[in-house]
Amino acid sequence: MSSSSLNIAVIGAGAIGLNHLENFQQHPDARIVALAETSPERGREAADKFGVPELVTDYSTLLERDDIDVFSIALPNFLHAPVTLAALRAGKHVMLDKPMATNAAEATELAAEAERQGKVLMVGQNNRFTPEVQTAKQLIADGVLGEVYHAKTAWTRRAGIPKIGSWFTQRKFAGGGCCYDIGVHALDRCLYLMGEFDAVSVTGQTYAKFGPRGLGQGNWGKSEADPHATFDVDDLAVAFIKLRSGRTVLLEASWAAHQPDPDFNGTQLFGTEAGVQFPPLRLFRHGEHGYRTELVDSTTPLADPNRMVHFVDVVLGRAEPYVKVAESVAVQRILDAIYQSTASGREVRLDETPVTPS
Structure with missing residues (x-):
């Protein structure tokens, strides 16, 4: 892209x-020119x-700009x-917050449209952009861990349901x-660190033990809440994921659960030569004087920790994307597959085209 600046509409x-x-606003070449919000x-x-x-209430009025x-x-x-599909077809680049979609068919369609539109x-x-993740990625690339063959990754909260009755807690919206x-x-972030996204099987289970009782609400979000809405999503989920290489991942997520930490957000990687876990970033391995734990300095990130700044650089042709669509x-x-496995009570097999790693 030849332009030295970008005009951005936030939806x-x-x-x-x-x-x-x-x-x-942290990027000198990014200009926010419009905001769409129904409220x-x-x-x-x-x-x-x-x-x-x-400021507009209907994002579609911005598509032809x-x-x-x-x-x-x-x-x-x-x-x-x-909205992403409409934006891509109107010739816009798109920064999309997670999750990519509400199912893989939609996600695949978005990826195809982005490629079609260039x-x-x-x-x-x-x-992915945190200093700990980027430092761990470098340790793996340098061979410090040896072969990384298994990982545990989690984000679990004791009481962090985003506004019970908001769109977050209704399946038709979330x-x-x-x-x-x-x-x-x-x-x-775990698959990014392992450098492999090609899962062949998933066994998962989801639970809703707190939200349906009106318990476990946190303080996140500005969305309106309907006190009469049914809580019909999960407030805890677990999964065992097997990658094509034979490596494995244990995933845990919770909005509400009886646990020691109010909020735990970390990953542990098991390698043949060492292991690593964060937060804080620690390295575990044998040394000259026995087994030791080393606190790793991760104060200087290898990438700009601001995903929006990075995105602008990617669109302007100054950087390669850290988050690839595939x-x-x-x-x-x-x-x-986690939800499919929960519904069926069985392992779900995923045998499609492998995804190129980072």
Whole structure:
């Protein structure tokens, strides 16, 4: 792309949308020119706070704007696919918040459309950008761990359901619960570290033990809540994932659970020469004086930790994407399989085209 700057429209002014607005402003060549938000009050508050010149209630009015290069989508999950598809067909690059879609068929369609249009589509997997993840990735690349053959990855909260009665807790809007909301982060960063997204089998189980009782609510989100809405998504999910190479992953996610930590968000990798776990980033291995634990300095990230800054650089041709579309599709397939396995009570086999690793 020859232009030295980008005009961006942010779609959605909820908690995630505010994050998009704030982070895009960190790039000197990114200009937020429009904001779309169905709630006039929420939209005006955000537009005033971030100095956005144009506020609309219907995103479709922005599709034909030739001066808008990017749609940054921060909407409820069920709108991810239709709005992204419309944006791509209108010739826009798209930054899409996770999960990519509410099923793998939609995700595959989005990937195909982005390729057809020649536009950048990136899912905002911000957990890849943290100093700990980038440092762990370098340790693996340097061979410090040897062969990484197994991993445990989790994001679990004691009481972190995002507003019971909001779109987050209704399947028709969210598609899934904690597995889609925070489990996707834990899974994505783990597969990124392992450098393999090609799963051949998934066994999963989801639970809803707190939300249906009105328990476990956190303080996240700005969405409206319907006190009469049925809580019909998961508040805890587990999965055992086998990759094509034979390596394995244990995944845990919870919005609400009786656990020692209020909020745990980490990954452990098992290698033939050493193991690593974060947070904090620690290395476990045999040394001259016996087995030892080493705290690893991860204060300097190997990548810009701001996913929006990185996305702008990718669109402007200054960087290669850290989050590839094919990988996000593969993650969506695994999420689908967790729910399919829960429904059937059986292992789900995934035998499609392998996904190229990072």
